[in-house]
Amino acid sequence: MLSIRQARPAAVVGALSCLALLATSCSGGGVAASSATSGVTINVSLAIPSPPKASLDAFTKSTGITVKWTDIDWDSLQTKIAAGSTAKTYFADATDVDWSRVGQLGKLNWFYPMERYVDTKSLASDMPQLSSFTVGGHVVGIPFDASFLVTTVNKKMFAKAGVTTMPKTIDQYTQDLKQIKTKGVVQYPLNIPFAAAEGLSTYWYQTTGAFGGTILDGQGRPQFTSPDSPGYKAAQWMVDAFKQGLVPPGNINVTDSQGQQKLMAHGQVASVFGDYSGNVGSLYEVPSSSTVVKQVDYLRTPGVTGPGPNLSNPDGIGIPRTAKHPQAAAKFIQWFTEGANQADFAGLNGPDKALPSYNFPSRLSVVDQLAAKGKLIGGSTLGAMLKSSARPVFPAGAPTWYPQFSNAVYTNLHSAATGSLTVDAAIKAIAGAANRLANGE
Numbered sequence: 001m002l003s004i005r006q007a008r009p010a011a012v013v014g015a016l017s018c019l020a021l022l023a024t025s026c027s028g029g030g031v032a033a034s035s036a037t038s039g040v041t042i043n044v045s046l047a048i049p050s051p052p053k054a055s056l057d058a059f060t061k062s063t064g065i066t067v068k069w070t071d072i073d074w075d076s077l078q079t080k081i082a083a084g085s086t087a088k089t090y091f092a093d094a095t096d097v098d099w100s101r102v103g104q105l106g107k108l109n110w111f112y113p114m115e116r117y118v119d120t121k122s123l124a125s126d127m128p129q130l131s132s133f134t135v136g137g138h139v140v141g142i143p144f145d146a147s148f149l150v151t152t153v154n155k156k157m158f159a160k161a162g163v164t165t166m167p168k169t170i171d172q173y174t175q176d177l178k179q180i181k182t183k184g185v186v187q188y189p190l191n192i193p194f195a196a197a198e199g200l201s202t203y204w205y206q207t208t209g210a211f212g213g214t215i216l217d218g219q220g221r222p223q224f225t226s227p228d229s230p231g232y233k234a235a236q237w238m239v240d241a242f243k244q245g246l247v248p249p250g251n252i253n254v255t256d257s258q259g260q261q262k263l264m265a266h267g268q269v270a271s272v273f274g275d276y277s278g279n280v281g282s283l284y285e286v287p288s289s290s291t292v293v294k295q296v297d298y299l300r301t302p303g304v305t306g307p308g309p310n311l312s313n314p315d316g317i318g319i320p321r322t323a324k325h326p327q328a329a330a331k332f333i334q335w336f337t338e339g340a341n342q343a344d345f346a347g348l349n350g351p352d353k354a355l356p357s358y359n360f361p362s363r364l365s366v367v368d369q370l371a372a373k374g375k376l377i378g379g380s381t382l383g384a385m386l387k388s389s390a391r392p393v394f395p396a397g398a399p400t401w402y403p404q405f406s407n408a409v410y411t412n413l414h415s416a417a418t419g420s421l422t423v424d425a426a427i428k429a430i431a432g433a434a435n436r437l438a439n440g441e
Contacts, residue, residue: 032324033323033324033325033326034324034325034327034328035326035327036325036327036328037063037064037065037325037327037328037331038063038064038065038328039064040064040065040066040325040328041065041066041067041068042065042066042067042068042093042094042324042325042328042329042332043068043070043091043092043093043094044067044068044069044070044092044093044094044095044329044332045069045070045072045077045080045091045092045094045095045096046069046070046071046072046077046095046096046315046317047071047072047073047074047077047096047315048071048355048358049071049355050069050071051069051336051341051345051355052352052353052354052355054352054353055341055344055353056069059332059335063328063331063332063335065325065328065331065332067332070092074096074098077095077096078096078098078101081095081096081110081320084320084322085108085110085320085321085322088322089322090322090323090324091320091322092320092323093319093320093323093324093325093326093328093329093332094317094318094319094323094329094332094333095317095318095320096141096315096316096317096318097111097133097140097141097315097316097317097318098315098316099129099132099133099312099313099314099315099316099392099393099398100313100393100398100402100403100406101398101402102132102133102134102135102140102141102316102397102398103135103394103397103398103399103400103402104398104399104400104401104402104403105140105141105318106135106136106138106140106397106400107135107136107400108400109321110320110321111140111141111318111319111320111321112318112319112320112321112323112326113138113139113140114133114138114139114140114141114142114318114319114330114333115138115139117319117326117327117330117333117334118139118142118330118333118334120139120142123142125364126339126363126364126365127142127143127146127362127363127364128146128364128386128387128390129143129146129148129312129314129362129386129390129392130142130143131392132312132314132316132392132397133316133318134397135397136397140316140318141316141317141318142316142317142318142333142337142362143314143315143316143337143362144315144316144317144336144337144342144362145314145315145358145360145361145362146277146312146314146360146361146362146363146367146386146390147276147277147278147312147313147314147315147360148276148277148310148311148312148313148314148360148385148386148390149202149203149205149206149274149275149276149277149301149310149311149312149313150274150275150276150277150279150298150299150301150310150382150385151271151272151273151274151275151298151299151300151301151302152264152271152272152275152279152280152284152296152297152298152299153166153270153271153296153297153299154264154267154269154270154271154292154295154296155295155296155297156292156295157180157185157186157189157267157270157295158176158180158270160180160183160185161176161179161180161183161185162179162183163176163179163180166299167299167302168300168302168303168306168307169302169303169304169305169306170210170211170237170302170303170304172302173271173273173302174237174241174246177189177190177241177246177270177271178246180270181245181246185270186267186268186269186270187245187248188245188246188247188248188249188251188268188269189246189269189270189271190241190246190247190269190270190271190272190273191247191248191251191254191259191260191263191264191269191271191272191273192238192241192242192247192251192259192273192274193251193254193255193256193258193259194242194247194251194252194253194254194413194414194417195251195252195253195254195255195258195410195414196410196411196414197255197256197410198256198406198410199255199256199257199259199410200256200409200410200413200414201406201409201410201413202256202274202311202313202393203238203256203273203274204231204234204235204238204409204413205311205393206273206274206301206310206311207234207235207237207238207273207274208224208230208231208234209230209301209308209309209310209311209391209393210234210273210301210302210303210304210308210309211230211231211233211234211237211303211304211308212230212303212304212308213229213230213231213234214230214231214394214395215231215393215394216394216396216399216434217396218395218396219438220399220401220434220437220438221434221435221438222430222431222434222435224427224430224431225427225428225431227424231427232423232427235413235416235423235426235427236423238413238417239413239416239417239423242417243417243419248263248268248269251263252414252417252418256274256276259272260272260275260276260279260283261283261289264284264292264296265283265284265289265290265291265292266290266291266292267291267292267295271299273301276313277310277360277382277385277386278360278382280296280297280298280377280378281376281377281378284296285377297378297381298378298381298382298385300381300385309390309391310385310386310390310391311390311391311392311393312390312391312392312393313393314362317333317336317337318333319333337362337363339363339365339366342361342362342363342366343361343366343369343370345358345361346358346360346361346366346370346375346376347375348366348369348370348373348375360382364383364386364387367379367382367383367386368383371383399437399438401437401438404433404437405430405433405434405437408429408430408433408434409430412425412426412427412429412430413426413430
């Protein structure tokens with residue numbers, strides 16, 4: 001069973017940013033690295049529970065490497081990674097590389113280039129999101145899940161409102177939502193998480209992509225300042241939806257995961273434009289957490305003239321330069337991201353081999369296996385999206401100053417929804433932050 005992707009809150013932004021400013025380059029410092037690949041114990045720290053003991057025992061038997069697993073919440077984990085790298089002290093041999101931190105980690109040189117240890121070129125065709133972990137020609141981490149943003153719809157509600165053909169464009173999607181409201185099917189049909197948190201930022205990125213644009217250029221300059229730009233239109237569309245009553249008033253303080261779990265999963269809304277891949281099977285189809293079982297489907301994200309892209313927000317795993325056993329860690333990463341193990345972790349071969357909180361396999365071949373055997377609800381649709389339309393939020397890689405930028409995004413969009421700022425003022429504030437950060441100010 002795939003599980004709901006953990007939200008990416010931004011409480012860590014301040015601590016991580018301050019620590020990053022203290023560092024320039026880190027090459028291991030006083031940590032003595034060993035090249036041993038047998039008879040050693042490595043520390044693996046991720047924001048998910050450990051794989052089944054039997055799986056780790058099998059890895060130890062075949063390699064001689066013992067794994068000590070630590071499950072740390074995502075915020076604390078990012079702080080620990082930054083603290084250990086800044087102080088050049090040992091923290092873990094393998095740990096999280098989030099898509100949004102790739103630019104920062106690459107510039108600060110806190111992680112070993114994975115192409116040194118893994119044949120990354122051979123992985124590219126089966127792991128389309130590998131590009132999200134590549135910066136400056138180096139692969140900072142290997143994606144172990146393939147989370148990306150999707151659109152979900154309650155097909156029963158759409159049908160009850162008389163919508164017989166599912167929308168392919170944003171205009172039609174908007175009209176359908178208004179029809180659902182007018183027909184009295186549900187008072188507030190659209191979930192947008194307007195709480196000042198990371199989920200609001202990623203929702204805007206996805207909406208911008210649907211309008212046909214990108215957020216930043218290769219130099220980190222804003223691409224959304226003109227009222228005719230996709231990013232500006234996306235922000236206006238989101239705020240208008242809130243003010244026109246398509247979005248619940250209480251959503252001003254609702255995060256992404258809260259909206260998915262409490263609203264969409266309980267029939268309080270009819271659609272989430274920027275939902276997470278895997279949520280249909282891991283949340284909406286689970287009777288213990290949902291009252292809309294068999295009602296929710298994935299919808300190719302509506303765009304301007306047809307289906308738009310699906311932006312990636314995956315997790316990866318890499319080797320800090322402060323690792324004690326980088327060679328052994330590399331062996332573990334190869335094992336952890338193997339197709340056979342991803343299939344096990346996703347539940348293809350029974351619950352005893354499944355990995356709790358595992359989101360969505362990063363390998364296309366495994367997604368195809370799951371879909372073919374009926375183990376992944378909406379698998380054929382998700383596989384097609386991952387193969388053809390999933391793309392990085394930032395084509396040139398996330399900037400080193402992404403945490404500060406995201407803070408500016410969600411703070412100002414939240415203010416626009418409350419009415420304390422106009423959309424134009426919010427966009428100007430976000431663009432101003434991007435330009436200052438790109439200039440190193």
